[in-house]
Amino acid sequence: MAKFKLDDTDHKILDMLIDNTRTAFTDIAKKLGISAGTVHVRVKKMEDAGFITGSSLKLDYEKLGYSFIAYIGVFLQKTSQTQFVMERINEIPFVTVAHVTTGKFNIFCKIRAKDTSHAKNIIYQIDDIEGVTRTETMISLEESINDKKRLMHSIFKDIN
């Protein structure tokens, strides 16, 4: 696949779809002063290039009662156990992301839980994995997200 460069029109299309993937191509076309067919072709090109990999819903987990977020730093006996432990961690429900990291911790993960007691349960499951010597928990008191739109803007400004 040839290296494919996004232009300003692609960027504007992305901008609208990032906010709402169901934005009608006809609406996008109207706003950008191009035809709906063109929007369709450009979106398809971005999909084919693997740049857009799909779409997903934004869900309100707090409304479902899962408002507890924590980060868990994991220490291992030996670094050679990293892959094994990563696999075990990824099997634990409510772990949302896991990273192998440099620095203080060997592995670092994020969990989303109902409350402290639910979180405790998840942390114990991590502690119980063979090779884990101990964990360190950082509870999130407040989360602020710089949304995708802003990141895309930064990237786009950076590229051009």
Added chain:
Amino acid sequence: MAKFKLDDTDHKILDMLIDNTRTAFTDIAKKLGISAGTVHVRVKKMEDAGFITGSSLKLDYEKLGYSFIAYIGVFLQKTSQTQFVMERINEIPFVTVAHVTTGKFNIFCKIRAKDTSHAKNIIYQIDDIEGVTRTETMISLEESINDKKRLMHSIFKDIN
């Protein structure tokens, strides 16, 4: 708004839309053996209840050349500066999430950058904020994401 409980059909609809928000309601209807109108009504109800808050694209940032992920722990002179520093951090491009946390760090954030030199630049911007005494960087060598679908399944199993 009355407390609204998702049933198994809602769950299956979510499941398909989480994978692809543009899945045709007629396809969902066919698969679940209900009518497209019903799918429409249920999705609308979940939106009205605030449970579905929107939709967004999945983008491949690595393809754009932004494959460097790191977590930055931030130490402050005084905890009373937390809000001020959080606001400054949120103004820095390429910071994707920031948390006020208990434990070792006062603030904890995630950045996405092109490479180490780009990351260094971002970290220096954080270091430069008034009130920040020092930062600690953990570079992600490998990321593994437990996708939304799995989290939803865990939540759904947990609720019912």
Added chain:
DNA sequence: GGTGAAACTTCTAATAA
């Protein structure tokens, strides 16, 4: 590259069960 229009598919809301 892009357009515009035709052909096709999907959405949506009202009605009825």
Added chain:
DNA sequence: TTATTAGAAGTTTCACC
């Protein structure tokens, strides 16, 4: 709560710039 229906709206293709 669900099904049916039909008009409105959106998507996709294609011949032609």
